Amino acid sequence: MSATRVFVARLAGCTVFDPAGDRVGKVRDVLVVYRKSDPPRVVGLIVEIPGKRRVFVSIGRVTSMGSGQIITTGLINVRRFEQRGGEVRVIAEMLGRKVAFDDGSGDATVEDVAIEQSGPSSQGDWAISQLFVRRPRTSASPFAKGATAFVTWGEVREKSTVGQAQSAEQLIATYSELKPADLANTLLDLPRERMFEVAGELPDGRLADVLEEMPESEQVGILTRLGDARAAEVLDHMQPDDAADLIAQLPSERGEQLLDLMEPEEADDVRFLLTYAPDTAGGLMTTEPIIVSADATVAEGLALIRRHDLAPALGAAICVTLPPYEPPTGRFLGMVHFQRMLRYPPHERLGTLLDLGLEPVTAETSAAEVSRILASYDLVSVPVVDENHRLVGVVTIDDVLDYLLPDDWRSHDGTEEVRRRAAVRSELKTGSIPLPGGKDSGHGQG
Template sequence: MSATRVFVARLAGCTVFDPAGDRLGKVRDVLVVYRKSDPPRVVGLIVEIPGRRRVFVSIGRVTSISSGQIITTGLINVRRFEQRGGEVRVIAELLGRTVVFTDGSGQATIEDVAIEEFGPGEWAVAQLFVRRPKTSSSPFAKGATVFANWSDVREKTAVGQAQSAEQLIATYSDLKPADLANTLLDLPQARMLEVAEELPDDRLADVLEEMPESEQVEILSQLDDDRAADVLDQMQPDDAADLIAQLSEERGEHLLELMQPEEADDVRMLLAYAPDTAGGLMTTEPIIVSADATVAEGLALIRRHELAPALGAAICVTLPPYEPPTGRFLGMVHFQRMLRYPPHERLGTILDQGLEPVTADTSAAVVSRILASYNLVSVPVVDDNHRLVGVVTIDDVLDYLLPDDWRSNDSDDDAPDRVPNRTPTRAQSGAPRLMNRGRRTTNGTS
């Protein structure tokens, strides 16, 4: 091995290669099993391969662990990972747990776990990196950190006490929303809900947008109404509308009343459209400017960090007002076209004259053909008075066209990873779906 001791939190996101140097995937967690007296033994890695599928890689097939990369024998089972009884995921389940020192010196929280090789293909937990409670009342103070052997501590498992989710959230802070959503879906249900509770509103909103509808409803049902409304405020209006449409009419209306008025108005407008139309798929937050805006101003707007790439691909030009429904729609300017003109050029002079908007009642099938035929990533949507009401982006259309269960990456030929007759995961269990506003069912019908 290139290393005999590594910290698990640093392995998260490391690339896994085969002996030929081809990329297999990324490490998402380390799997251990407890033993009666010895420290927990490492049984393998949970690796995310293309398609967001999580697979199990036995630690015996890992030939090298070095800075930022892991090399395996190349022989891995690509069947979906399912956790066995007695197995513990270090990042998802062990980090953040409270332990008590056996010498009576108090308790601490596990922030990282060091694993060490003690024989060819044999790894075990070597030490714990733990943080003691802070001793100062200052909000900026932190408790002292120490290294502890496994034998020096015991886990504190008070009945009804939830594990801290803070360390897990910190470990996954760099994950993209889609990857974090997939990670949460792999957690035990109680742990998933606990982590969701601890996520900031904007981060949780991004994660919910990447989850299957059933898990969205499950998480939202665990939040109090005020928190749920705050999270919905942070979501894209079309995603918030899809989620509210799955709730009971009473709770959906109550949450709309608690949301910011402008956000609630956008969601109500989207809920009024049929799910298989441009109005049912569109987002109401495109970039909208006047014809007098310059190329420099337009480029500054699409540079915003929080802007989705599909929305940043083009700018809509309208007459005032500049909030949907706007004044008369004049046209769009694609960002590549802006790059061909000087910064002082007015956007009204470089409109794409060949792009016709669609109306809100245009079918999703027609919108799909327009995007495909003209190699577009977005198409504007106007009302009967030619006022801009939103844009349909390519990700909205893909979300509509793909089967309902595409986010779970399950297929009929998925089989348990290491032993037969496993209990299916939540994504495989076929839980009943609630009302579906803007998605197609798996047989391709609305």
């Protein structure tokens, strides 16, 4: 095996290849076991393979580690990883942990861990060789940082206080580049208490994005751990339809308390969505599409689509209405698709580019009918109007997929999810909608 010393935080996200050079997955963590006197021994890697499945790769299967990539023997057990007693995840559970120096010089926080191979490359073990730690800052300045040091495992001892939460800052920093869906999967893979702790330390906006990618049961669990004021702040950052779905799962008394603490404008949107049944267009829609007048130009429309905080599905088309331009708007005139705008000069008026063949649905239209419309006409979104033909929102393709897929779809492996989506497409064409069902199970450390 080629490598001498590797820092674990730098392994996060590294690509894993088989001997033929084909990509296997990405490293998400390193698994170690403690020993009585010697430093913890590395037993393997936690690798995310296609389908968001986390699997265990024994360290004995790793032939090369370094240069931003890892080479394995190609023999990987693809059963889902499940942590066993005595095993510790370095990134998820060790980074951010408090340690005390044996010489009595004080405490420090673990910011990274180095692992190193000992003995001949053919049979040598991997173990923790060094810890990169940071002492507490000695200045009151917010820009000051404590001194750092490299120490061996034998020079410090872990420090834990009953009831004291382990800092999650270092873990959050390690996963700062992950997309919300990937971070949500990472959190779901942590021990439950650690998941709550890390979620609680995420910034409001980041936590809102992550919650939108989680199953409702985990959303409720995390929100329950937050104080009312913090929970309301997070809900303010969520898309109104996602916030409404989450509040609908809470006891009515707490849901109303949180609505009272939210920003009035955001709370009004959520209350409006809660008036519709979840299996209708009104229950699926979002109330924040792009809405403009018929006199707006292509240049103005494209500028609105470029907003970095806009969901891709909402940027696929622009709604054109009479004033006012906030739902419920003036009379709905039509939609202009993004691709059509690209074919016309910047000064062209959007009112001349309307898709006159796209009929809106009403808020009471069934989710099944909305699904068939999106599939039949290859649409990314469909407008929703009230009895006076005023725009009240749009249903996007991601809203429909969340409705069609089973509640536990995030825990399914890639193969099962592919089969499920194929079934959804097939049954949409025949007019029948698949029922949620099926759970994945099993654990795997090969």
